[in-house]
Amino acid sequence: MISLRHVQKNFGARLAVDQLDLEVQHGEIFGLLGHNGAGKSTAIGMMLGQVWPTGGDIRICGFDVTVQRQHALKKVGAIFEAPVFYDYLSGWRNLEILSHYTAPTPAKRIREVIDWVGLTGREKSKVRTYSHGMRARLALAQALLPQPELLILDEPSDGLDPEGIHEMRQTILRLHQEFGLTILLSSHLLNEVEQLCTRIAVLNRGKKVFDGTLAEATQKxxxxxxxxxxxxxxxxxxxxxxxxxxxxxxxxxxxxxxxxxxxxxxxxxxxxxxxxxxxxxxxxxxxxxxxxxxxxxx
Amino acid sequence: MFFYQLKNELWKLFGKKRTYMGFLMLLLAQLLIVGLLRYYPPAHHSIARTVERSGFIGERYLSMLTIATIMAVVLAYTMLPLYVALIGGDLVSKEAEDGTLRMILSRPVSRVRLLCLKWLAGFVFAIVLVLALASGGMFFCGLFFPVDGGLFAQVPGQDLGIFNFADGLGRFFLAHIFLIVKAGTIMSLAFMFSCFNMKPAAAAILALSLILLDRILMEIPYFQDLKECFLSYHLNIWQVFFQPHIPWWQVGESTGILFGFNLTFLIIGLAVFQVRDIKS
CATH class of the missing domain: 3.30.70 (Alpha-Beta Plaits)
Incomplete structure (x- = not known):
């Protein structure tokens, strides 16, 4: 689902990602670990075609994201840390706006997703009235609307309270079990990664320092x-x-x-x-x- | 699909309160100007005397159309550029600053398409703002001055324009159609800057500064021979509709040049945005 080959990113003289190779197979929950500034978000930005790589090859769902971005992201959903929305609009309107960038989405599908994430009853309220947990659910809803096969989660539990973190973890597991989604999870929470992921990669100062199964990591x-x-x-x-x-x-x-x-x-x-x-x-x-x-x- | 996406851009634009700040201030300014012109006698006496010096009956031309035109000229140089620049400067950089741009760009939408949608939404705002300027002007002036009087237009640097009600109304609307082109061009300039990695306010200030600088340079007497090279000269083409004879060739030329400027601003914005890294 995700294939990165010798990917490099420089911001001026600063090397943010150095010769990164990564393979995420269909159906796995893959953890991306690293300290702040290790290059995780930059790597995710490159996977989504938001950040241009300085070098290397990035393929998402078999398509080169730098030249066939529309095809590559057709079946991809993404959530970023501290999800932001158009606060002055309702949750429903936000979902409508964001989903239409992928394809026209029928109201029935929006209703389904709202039910699934547990926002029913609050979808017509303005997002500015939502709690952090509700925003996280709305973020999840927008990622699920295009019926993705791959979900990219960049620090999805950031800012959530312990109950929220637990709920997010359960939701990720449900998504994996019910829909068979491939999930790339970037997180600081080692405990979360340990409980969710089957394989991990660790970045340190832009360089991959480990890539393997969780069992390999803990029994290294x-x-x-x-x-x-x-x-x-x-x-x-x-x-x-x-x-x-x-x-x-x-x-x-x-x-x-x-x-x-x-x-x-x-x-x-x-x-x-x-x-x-x-x-x-x-x-x-x-x-x-x-x-x-x-x-x-x- | 494009229609849905444009509709959504308009929802985003017209869904926030700050968009209406321009409309509100414009209407307040109109109310203030018309109130002063109506209840401060030296002001409307001065207008009547100017009309009479030209050999016409002052009272007949102290009308809704004349006052609405005076207001339009004043506001088209001051508040209109300010509000369209603020909106144009917001279109991309505010979303980048808030982080919603990252959410959008995780979708399979091309950057070119996204910017075209945003530019169109900005242009729709410019149209609506000019329509508000025209209709608000007519409404407030109609409350305080005779509705069916003729139009007396004294625009600096132009021949006096004196028209009966029907002709005046036509000229007034034609001028406002071309005022849309001015508003749209200033919006495009601010929009172009908003595609760079800068704060929304910086994009608006930069656009307004350039327009102001261009205007100042054009007004310096030593550069009179060059005035057609300045953007401001073409931006003010809407005013020629208040001249006795409309120089259509000049209207066509300036409209074409403004179209070129708009296209250039859009292409530069697209090019800059296309190579930009969108990060949180």
Whole structure:
């Protein structure tokens, strides 16, 4: 559904997106992660033909978005952070206006979508009277009107309260399950991404630093929690015996391939060290993400 | 489809209160001018004396059409450019500033089509504003001055125009049709600037500054030979309908030139908007 090849974007001298390759397959919920200014919104802007790429190839639904934008976006819906509307018009009128940029939309379809997002009864009120949650639902309604196959969500939970975030999460899951939509979700909320996405890509300063399944991300390094009498001495000896590849935080070790925790215990006990605890450390997406974001020495 | 989209652009434009600010202020200005001309004796005595100096009966020409024309000339130089520039400057940059442009451009609509729709909506606004100027002028002047009197038009730099009621009415409406062209051109200029990455107010101020500068340059006596090169000369073509003889060749030439200016402003706006990155 989405294919980016060597996409680059420069704003003057600033490199916003650097040689980005991305593939989002039909039917998946794909998470796009990254800090503020990492290039997520710029990448989404390029996918929607709002931002011109400096280089590379962007295909949406099989069409090159820079030359066949109308075809590429025919079956695409999008929601942006802090959704904005024509506040002085009603929700209904807003939907009518926005949907007509895709194709004439019958009132029946607008009514259907309003029901689906739960705005029935408030559709004729001016948008300025809507709460943030209602605006989010209206944003969802406008994205669903063209009966999209691909939904691009740029920080859809931004500014929502915990109930709103939960509701948005449930809605995204419903959309995926009921309509089989392909969803690209850009978010800061790692918890949200962890619960929704099957695959993720992480951007750091415009560069993709990870692309894979959530399982790959959380099991990327096999960390084991170790509590011993003298951690530093134990690490020194385990390294010398080539049983571990790394250690951190005075409690975690990373085992070499093929090494089990039983070998570590017998090795340390054999050298007279007391082992109080050894257990696999569950790596969360947050741990993984923070590790990726750490500046590395070149 | 195009009709639906244009209708929606008009909804957006005429759905907000600030659009009506221009209409309201225009009507208030008309009421104020007509009230002063009616109840401040030196003003209407002065008009009557000017008519009489030309050999006509002052009372006969101190009429709805004469006063409405005086108002039209004053307002066409002041408030009309201001309001059309404000609306033209808003059309693209306000949506970019608010973020609604990003919502629109996530739809499969081309930027060229979107701008053409917006420009047309702006032109419709210019038409409606000029119609309000004409009908408001007639209405208020009709309340305070005789309706069926002739038209006495004294436009600076032109021969005196003196017409009976029927001819005067025709001239008045013809002039307003061409006043639409002036309003539309100023709107187009502001619209062009609004396609750049700038604030709506900046687009309007830039357009008005250019119109003012053009006018000032045209009025400098040393540049009199060049006056046909200035935009203001062609923008004021609507005034020639108050001359005894209408110079149709000049009307045709200026209309063609203004059409060219409009097209140029639109094309520059399109070109700039086409290459712009639309970001939040």
């Amino acid at each position: 390094q096999n960390w084991v929690r170790l509590r011993v009498g003298n951690f530093d001495s134990a690490i020194e000896q385990l390294r010398a015996a080539e049983l571990i590849s790394g250690a951190r935080d005075q409690k975690l070790i990373s085992l070499n391939d093929g090494v089990g925790t039983d070998q570590i215990v017998s090795f340390l006990v054999g050298r007279g060290m007391a082992v109080f605890e050894i257990a696999p450390q569950d790596e969360t997406l947050e741990d993984f993400y923070l590790e990726l974001m750490k500046p590395r020495a070149h």
